[in-house]
Amino acid sequence: MAFHPIAELSPEQSDGLTRDLDELGYAVVENALDAATLGALRDRLENQMKGEEKKGVTFSDIGSNRRIFNLVNKGRIFENLILHPAGLAAARHLLGEDFILSSITANVVQSPGEAQYHHRDQLDDFRSVVVVQMMWTLDDFTKENGATRVIRGSHRWGPDISAFSQDQLEALAVPVEAPAGSVIIFGGMMVHSAGANQTDRPRRGILTYFSKPYYRQSENYALSLSPEVYERASPELLDLLGFRSHASFGWVDGPPAATGEFLRGSGRTARLSDYSAPLDADGHPMADA
Numbered sequence: 001m002a003f004h005p006i007a008e009l010s011p012e013q014s015d016g017l018t019r020d021l022d023e024l025g026y027a028v029v030e031n032a033l034d035a036a037t038l039g040a041l042r043d044r045l046e047n048q049m050k051g052e053e054k055k056g057v058t059f060s061d062i063g064s065n066r067r068i069f070n071l072v073n074k075g076r077i078f079e080n081l082i083l084h085p086a087g088l089a090a091a092r093h094l095l096g097e098d099f100i101l102s103s104i105t106a107n108v109v110q111s112p113g114e115a116q117y118h119h120r121d122q123l124d125d126f127r128s129v130v131v132v133q134m135m136w137t138l139d140d141f142t143k144e145n146g147a148t149r150v151i152r153g154s155h156r157w158g159p160d161i162s163a164f165s166q167d168q169l170e171a172l173a174v175p176v177e178a179p180a181g182s183v184i185i186f187g188g189m190m191v192h193s194a195g196a197n198q199t200d201r202p203r204r205g206i207l208t209y210f211s212k213p214y215y216r217q218s219e220n221y222a223l224s225l226s227p228e229v230y231e232r233a234s235p236e237l238l239d240l241l242g243f244r245s246h247a248s249f250g251w252v253d254g255p256p257a258a259t260g261e262f263l264r265g266s267g268r269t270a271r272l273s274d275y276s277a278p279l280d281a282d283g284h285p286m287a288d289a
């Protein structure tokens with residue numbers, strides 16, 4: 001499959017991104033994907049969806065909407081999207097230097113459909129942002145086709161949204177209309193939802209979701225990353241997938257031997273050369289302890 005480079009952010013895009021994230025709680029970067037990349041993402045996603053349908057492994061969410069999970073295993077173009085400069089710049093701005101990928105999935109909003117409930121992405125602790133969501137628009141996002149809806153300024157609301165009814169939140173929500181090839185970015189405190197699609201065509205979007213390294217990943221990459229992707233992944237991608245320890249999180253039997261050493265171990269095909277085991281007092285492995 002063709003592998004298309006993904007464009008860098010211009011200085012103007014970068015300034016606008018950080019300003020909007022702070023003031024409104026979300027930002028849109030238009031033309032984040034060039035035409036070739038957009039086409040390749042659409043093709044790969046469409047084929048993957050058809051393939052999963054044939055195999056009978058589809059997942060339906062809210063009415064007839066479709067979720068396609070764990071895209072990092074489903075084409076190089078998705079590996080590249082995780083590393084897109086706009087996504088990484090926004091994650092760095094909201095989460096600091098240290099962050100990892102929580103998941104990469106697609107949400108295809110179908111017609112006819114119902115809107116998703118309004119929610120925040122992070123749970124329990126609402127004192128600071130610990131996750132960041134990025135919606136890459138593969139179609140023009142409009143009010144009519146179920147664009148992501150946000151409540152402007154809700155990233156600064158108090159600790160919880162349970163004091164509001166869904167009807168009250170609905171009255172405040174606005175669709176984020178953005179042309180295909182954009183990325184819509186918001187932190188985990190922003191109240192948002194997918195809209196209802198009233199057109200006759202699906203609304204396709206890919207979500208890259210980042211978190212602080214101490215927040216449990218949505219996808220368990222240690223178990224689900226394919227060996228092929230593990231072997232070819234760049235150090236930067238492996239780091240984002242959680243295969244490097246961060247402070248005292250993600251260790252394998254203690255701290256890594258050398259700074260920056262990657263953790264070897266992807267559940268399905270064990271890669272640790274020397275597992276820890278019960279030892280007797282002389283240092284010999286014990287069959288049963």
Ligand SMILES: O=C(O)CCC(=O)C(=O)O
Binds near residue numbers: 107116146147149193
């Ligand atoms: O698809 C969208 O527009 C938003 C999806 C979303 O909020 C979610 O996955 O929780």
